[in-house]
Amino acid sequence: MTTGQGQERSAGRTGGADLRSGTTARSRRGFLRAGGGIVAAGALPPVLSGCSGGSGDGLRIVGVTDQQQPVEELLKLYRRSRPGEAFTTSFAPTEQMQTVVRTQLAGGNAPDVHAVYPGSGSAMSMVELARAGLLTDLSTQPWAANIPSAFGTAYRYEGHTYLYSAGSCLIGAIYNKRVFSRAGVEPPSTWQELLAVCTRLRARGVVPIALGAQTPWVTQLISYALVPNAVYAHNARFDDDMAAGRTSFRDSGWADALGRYQELQRKGFFNDNPNGTTFEQQTAMVATGKAAMAVQVSAVLGVFREATESPEDLAMFPFPGGDDPARLWIPAGIVVGLGVSVRARRDPRAADFIAFLGKQENIDRWASAVFAIPFRRDASTTVDPVLEPFLPIVDDGRAVPFMDQRWPNAEVQPAHFAAVQDLLSGETDVRGALGQMDDAYRRAS
Amino acid sequence: MSRSLPQPEEIQPEEPRAGKTGPGRTGPTARPRKTPPTVRIQPPQTPRTRPGRDLTVPPWGFVVPALVVYALVVLYPSIAGVAYAFTDWSGIGDASFVGLANFRALLDDQRTLDSVVNTLLLTIAVVVVQNVVGLLLALGVDTGIRSKSLLRVVFFAPAVVSPVMVAFLWKYVYNPEPTAGLNGLLGAVGLGALRQDWLGDPSLALWSVAAMVVWQYAGYSMVIFLAGLQGVPPELHEAAKIDGAGTWQRFRYVTWPMLAPALTVNLMLSTIGGLKLFDQVYAATNGGPGTASETLSTALFKEAFVYGKFGYSTAVALVLALFVAVVSLVQLRFLRAREVTA
Numbered sequence: 001m002t003t004g005q006g007q008e009r010s011a012g013r014t015g016g017a018d019l020r021s022g023t024t025a026r027s028r029r030g031f032l033r034a035g036g037g038i039v040a041a042g043a044l045p046p047v048l049s050g051c052s053g054g055s056g057d058g059l060r061i062v063g064v065t066d067q068q069q070p071v072e073e074l075l076k077l078y079r080r081s082r083p084g085e086a087f088t089t090s091f092a093p094t095e096q097m098q099t100v101v102r103t104q105l106a107g108g109n110a111p112d113v114h115a116v117y118p119g120s121g122s123a124m125s126m127v128e129l130a131r132a133g134l135l136t137d138l139s140t141q142p143w144a145a146n147i148p149s150a151f152g153t154a155y156r157y158e159g160h161t162y163l164y165s166a167g168s169c170l171i172g173a174i175y176n177k178r179v180f181s182r183a184g185v186e187p188p189s190t191w192q193e194l195l196a197v198c199t200r201l202r203a204r205g206v207v208p209i210a211l212g213a214q215t216p217w218v219t220q221l222i223s224y225a226l227v228p229n230a231v232y233a234h235n236a237r238f239d240d241d242m243a244a245g246r247t248s249f250r251d252s253g254w255a256d257a258l259g260r261y262q263e264l265q266r267k268g269f270f271n272d273n274p275n276g277t278t279f280e281q282q283t284a285m286v287a288t289g290k291a292a293m294a295v296q297v298s299a300v301l302g303v304f305r306e307a308t309e310s311p312e313d314l315a316m317f318p319f320p321g322g323d324d325p326a327r328l329w330i331p332a333g334i335v336v337g338l339g340v341s342v343r344a345r346r347d348p349r350a351a352d353f354i355a356f357l358g359k360q361e362n363i364d365r366w367a368s369a370v371f372a373i374p375f376r377r378d379a380s381t382t383v384d385p386v387l388e389p390f391l392p393i394v395d396d397g398r399a400v401p402f403m404d405q406r407w408p409n410a411e412v413q414p415a416h417f418a419a420v421q422d423l424l425s426g427e428t429d430v431r432g433a434l435g436q437m438d439d440a441y442r443r444a445s
Numbered sequence: 446m447s448r449s450l451p452q453p454e455e456i457q458p459e460e461p462r463a464g465k466t467g468p469g470r471t472g473p474t475a476r477p478r479k480t481p482p483t484v485r486i487q488p489p490q491t492p493r494t495r496p497g498r499d500l501t502v503p504p505w506g507f508v509v510p511a512l513v514v515y516a517l518v519v520l521y522p523s524i525a526g527v528a529y530a531f532t533d534w535s536g537i538g539d540a541s542f543v544g545l546a547n548f549r550a551l552l553d554d555q556r557t558l559d560s561v562v563n564t565l566l567l568t569i570a571v572v573v574v575q576n577v578v579g580l581l582l583a584l585g586v587d588t589g590i591r592s593k594s595l596l597r598v599v600f601f602a603p604a605v606v607s608p609v610m611v612a613f614l615w616k617y618v619y620n621p622e623p624t625a626g627l628n629g630l631l632g633a634v635g636l637g638a639l640r641q642d643w644l645g646d647p648s649l650a651l652w653s654v655a656a657m658v659v660w661q662y663a664g665y666s667m668v669i670f671l672a673g674l675q676g677v678p679p680e681l682h683e684a685a686k687i688d689g690a691g692t693w694q695r696f697r698y699v700t701w702p703m704l705a706p707a708l709t710v711n712l713m714l715s716t717i718g719g720l721k722l723f724d725q726v727y728a729a730t731n732g733g734p735g736t737a738s739e740t741l742s743t744a745l746f747k748e749a750f751v752y753g754k755f756g757y758s759t760a761v762a763l764v765l766a767l768f769v770a771v772v773s774l775v776q777l778r779f780l781r782a783r784e785v786t787a
Contacts, residue, residue, distance in 0.1 A: 095751070213645075425645070428735075
């Protein structure tokens with residue numbers, strides 16, 4: 001109020017302006033006051049910029065929602081030995097994080113530590129950001145030396161490590177044991193057994209496989225579950241062949257995989273209208289026993305457990321895309337991790353925090369929180385019992401990264417989403433769907 | 446700089462005007478005129494300043510701060526956006542000038558061209574249905590019914606809800622389950638044969654989104670039409686009634702022509718809104734299934750933030766902006782020519 005009154009008094013003093021002349025007089029003090037306002041306005045952007053990021057007061061960490069639990073848990077542990085240091089964290093779903101952080105990266109005020117996706121194939125992927133010179137090299141950190149060579153393309157660009165990620169999550173079938181038991185079926189280990197189990201479940205009035213294909217990322221999971229057997233079991237160098245132009249999606253085992261995807265729908269093993277069903281509805285169907293299983297990533301096991309009254313009823317088995325259980329290949333993708341912005345390169349706190357995350361016990365903690373298998377295990381490592389059926393396959397080297405982690409640009413994955421939705425709605429056939437993906441693959445990144 | 450101060454002046458009170466006490470009032474009751482008092486007005490106080498130290502700012506100078514902010518917040522990004530449309534910028538890293546390559550690519554890009562068709566279809570559907578429904582609602586609540594105030598609020602309420610919230614709400618309405626949402630309602634009233642996969646069927650998804658938009662903004666159109674209806678002079682209706690005009694004839698020849706300004710505003714707003722539609726589409730279908738409900742706005746968002754093709758996306762945005770401007774101007778010119786006033 002005082003300020004307001006002061007303004008009024010000031011206005012009264014200048015009330016003698018000669019309006020007839022069309023000009024107004026200002027005292028030097030008034031002019032300086034106005035000039036001060038302009039200077040303050042000019043100073044505002046740097047001030048805001050300082051608040052919003054950079055290495056100002058605290059270390060700023062921005063992640064995706066999937067990372068919230070492990071980051072907050074581990075940050076709490078980290079701060080025990082550094083009580084005086086300030087940290088800020090914020091988390092958002094992938095698309096929001098991607099939009100905001102990419103804009104900040106472009107504007108030069110990126111957070112010190114932020115989410116980075118493994119390999120290539122996404123606008124926030126390690127390769128995309130490292131190529132643009134926006135990530136700090138983490139190669140000298142001790143954990144970087146323990147990355148298995150099979151995962152090298154997910155963590156490294158031109159021989160340097162730019163990504164910290166705790167390990168790989170798996171794609172398989174999350175199933176309701178009680179529903180299986182009621183129908184008198186066991187988890188299948190071959191494609192033919194899978195068809196027989198689905199037939200039996202359907203005959204008992206249960207939806208065999210819940211599919212929430214209205215949520216775009218869900219569309220890809222069945223393809224990814226089938227492609228390792230249809231493609232990589234025969235040609236482990238498929239990604240290199242694609243990059244060199246020696247093959248295409250249309251002329252590869254991808255056609256068999258999408259053919260099987262279509263077969264499951266044609267036989268009525270999905271819920272009605274999968275394109276109108278969301279991930280949340282898919283989850284509820286399995287959790288309530290309306291559906292027997294859903295092909296999903298292990299990272300969402302927690303969500304499925306929260307949706308059911310009896311979490312112990314839910315388990316997971318490797319989705320059998322082939323006919324020989326001893327030669328079953330599965331997808332195991334490196335989970336979204338963290339990178340250090342080049343802006344924070346001179347701030348030792350950022351690299352120090354990543355080094356802390358790289359300790360074996362913390363890798364285990366992070367992996368456990370997101371139902372992943374740590375990229376390196378030792379005697380103290382424990383894996384959720386639900387994932388145990390997958391371990392022999394992973395240890396035998398029959399796990400391949402999620403397919404998009406080697407795609408050359410960010411357009412192939414959305415093209416895959418759209419192609420599967422078109423396939424499910426009958427708008428296209430397998431060749432047409434794979435043609436869309438080939439077109440997207442060949443577009444310049 | 447010298448300037449003249451107002452001098453004290455003598456102001457004579459006005460002569461009494463004609464009336465009760467005016468000069469026309471003569472006769473024995475007229476009072477003698479008194480000598481008017483002299484009123485002295487003191488010159489306004491001015492701040493004491495030393496000669497030659499004042500800085501004079503012309504009136505337009507006060508606009509400068511606002512112009513500076515406008516230039517920084519609106520003009521600079523807009524012009525920079527136009528510049529990006531001629532580069533291959535990915536949103537991060539360096540950019541190279543590529544001339545008209547983005548615009549040529551746009552013409553060859555079937556995905557973008559499909560989104561143009563979807564945008565036009567969606568706009569036409571929204572403009573037509575939203576305004577028809579809005580007009581009917583306005584006519585309905587402009588009558589003497591007792592609950593008209595409540596109905597106006599109810600019909601307008603969706604317009605103030607966030608479009609994203611509306612999309613999430615309607616995802617439940619459009620639940621494909623036969624017993625849930627709209628399908629459940631259809632089944633309950635014996636229209637089970639009409640149950641659909643509203644958002645999952647490529648032939649329906651775009652129209653389902655259009656219905657959602659119409660539901661949200663029909664009340665907005667209603668309010669504008671209502672303002673137009675209340676501006677129609679009742680005498681015109683009464684005169685038409687005396688001339689024997691029926692209800693339809695009064696609407697056709699009295700109300701409708703007088704609603705032309707409201708119609709212009711409504712058509713303009715709904716056309717611009719339809720051409721720019723983003724939130725509801727993105728939240729409800731994400732442009733799917735496949736690309737069945739992709740609009741220009743969702744397409745350009747994906748180009749920029751999902752595919753990392755910022756330069757190309759800016760070219761699409763520029764074309765969209767020009768398209769909206771041209772359509773709006775043509776529409777405005779056509780509609781203004783048809784307007785009449787009371």
